[in-house]
Amino acid sequence: MTIAEQGKDIPRAPAYVTMTDTFMSGWGHAKNKTNRHIIVCQSFGEACEIARLAEARPEMKRINITTNRPRLRAGRVTTYSPAAGWLSQ
Secondary structure (H helix, E strand, C coil): CEECCCHHHCCCCCEEEEEEECCCCCCHHHCCCEEEEEEEECCHHHHHHHHHHHHCCCCEEEEEEECCCCCCCCCEEEEEEECHHHHCC
């Protein structure tokens, strides 16, 4: 998991899965903030599979699939990671 300091830190990809990680929100780097996590996917099919896996995790909320590179927003810590860690579960 990597923290994005700028929007261009998030690698370009065909698809992304975005979610709010309620477990990581509110402490550490996300103290008093929401942790928005982005999974960088190599295909839309891969994004669908990761979204399905995220839906099964109680700490993940507001799960979305997008083909646009997500933007950073004030009041949030944005982290990202490759899909490989999710697909090996």
